[in-house]
Amino acid sequence: MPTDGPLVDQYGRVHADLRISITDRCNLRCVYCMSEEGMTFMPRDESLSMSEIARVARVARDLGITSIRLTGGEPLVRRGVVELIADLSALDFADIGLTTNAMRLAELATPLKRAGLSRVNVSCDSLRPDRFAAIRRRGDLATVLAGMDAAEAAGFSRIKVNVVLLRGVNDDEILDFAAFARSTGRVVRFIEFMPLDAEGEWDRGQLVPGREVLDAISRQWPLEPMADGHPEAPAERFRFADGHGEIGVISSVTEPFCGTCNRLRLTADGQVRNCLFSDDELSVRDVMRSGGDDADIERIIRASVWGKLPGHAINEPGFLRPRRSMSMIGG
Ligand code: SAM
Numbered sequence: 001m002p003t004d005g006p007l008v009d010q011y012g013r014v015h016a017d018l019r020i021s022i023t024d025r026c027n028l029r030c031v032y033c034m035s036e037e038g039m040t041f042m043p044r045d046e047s048l049s050m051s052e053i054a055r056v057a058r059v060a061r062d063l064g065i066t067s068i069r070l071t072g073g074e075p076l077v078r079r080g081v082v083e084l085i086a087d088l089s090a091l092d093f094a095d096i097g098l099t100t101n102a103m104r105l106a107e108l109a110t111p112l113k114r115a116g117l118s119r120v121n122v123s124c125d126s127l128r129p130d131r132f133a134a135i136r137r138r139g140d141l142a143t144v145l146a147g148m149d150a151a152e153a154a155g156f157s158r159i160k161v162n163v164v165l166l167r168g169v170n171d172d173e174i175l176d177f178a179a180f181a182r183s184t185g186r187v188v189r190f191i192e193f194m195p196l197d198a199e200g201e202w203d204r205g206q207l208v209p210g211r212e213v214l215d216a217i218s219r220q221w222p223l224e225p226m227a228d229g230h231p232e233a234p235a236e237r238f239r240f241a242d243g244h245g246e247i248g249v250i251s252s253v254t255e256p257f258c259g260t261c262n263r264l265r266l267t268a269d270g271q272v273r274n275c276l277f278s279d280d281e282l283s284v285r286d287v288m289r290s291g292g293d294d295a296d297i298e299r300i301i302r303a304s305v306w307g308k309l310p311g312h313a314i315n316e317p318g319f320l321r322p323r324r325s326m327s328m329i330g331g
Helices: 050-062 081-089 105-115 129-136 141-153 171-184 210-220 284-289 294-306
Strands: 017-021 067-071 095-100 119-123 160-165 187-192 223-225 236-240 246-250 263-266 271-273 281-283
Touching: 017 050, 050 081, 050 263, 050 284, 050 294, 067 081, 081 095, 081 105, 105 119, 105 141, 119 141, 129 141, 160 171, 171 187, 171 210, 171 246, 187 210, 210 223, 210 246, 263 294, 271 284, 271 294, 281 284, 281 294, 284 294
Parallel strands: 017 067, 017 263, 067 095, 095 119, 119 160, 160 187, 187 246
Antiparallel strands: 223 236, 236 246, 263 271, 271 281
């Protein structure tokens, strides 16, 4: 394992992107992510404190991490999130993003912008209020749309809207979402359902392949692929050929992009994790809480990257879904 230089794994992938889950708690209960009742959350003292998170981020920055994304759970339910963004902003990352369900975005958009947040991704799986309620089981569509408006008013542009498509549930809204992207300038990204739901009910028949989404949209509005110079980004990007907006597909299951993955994760309880689908985790929390220094944190981060497998293996016969589900890892 290298002890200096970039954060490289055994397959030559250099890591520059750190996803930090700041809580496993959420104010919604989306069907593809959490159980409706009976979710148990980690005791608060098991979560990293905000200063522990900022410390790991600083060490990661010194190892070549340039991009940070806060997620969860729902990051905007954690007290101190605005101050954390300000602390991360002082570390001079090229990019600090946040993925949110937007239930608290209207009230927090301006403080987040002022604290230095660069980009916001909003999850929204239906443009129909009753269906939104059925999929997300708490919250409401109007609040999410108001959150997007507030984010734009606060100065965030090109908001990305994450849509998890489920066969027979919301796959008849592909064109509605494409029209939404065209009329709002928001970048709608269709995400394949991954085997990370808390109930363990995922099956391949429920996911809607990215190819199918592209075919459906381009029959109505021709699409052109965008070469954006970010081959490591999970979304395949397309612009409407008539110039009205952009969409993306994240085909994690049917067209895995592990070969260019440059992402590393830090869970809310301080585990460094090199893949959504790998159960291998190394604790920086335990190292920090037993008096470890920054060099010890560096060793954990390097070891995690070095241990990364070439791919997530979802499509291989022996695939076993990870023990922790999406909200516990951080999406
Ligand atoms: N609470 C925030 C939100 O709703 O965006 C951030 C955390 S959430 C886990 C991050 C992203 O993961 C969301 O866009 C969500 O739709 C997506 N997600 C959750 N479970 C998923 C699954 N089983 N398959 C695909 N995407 C999933």
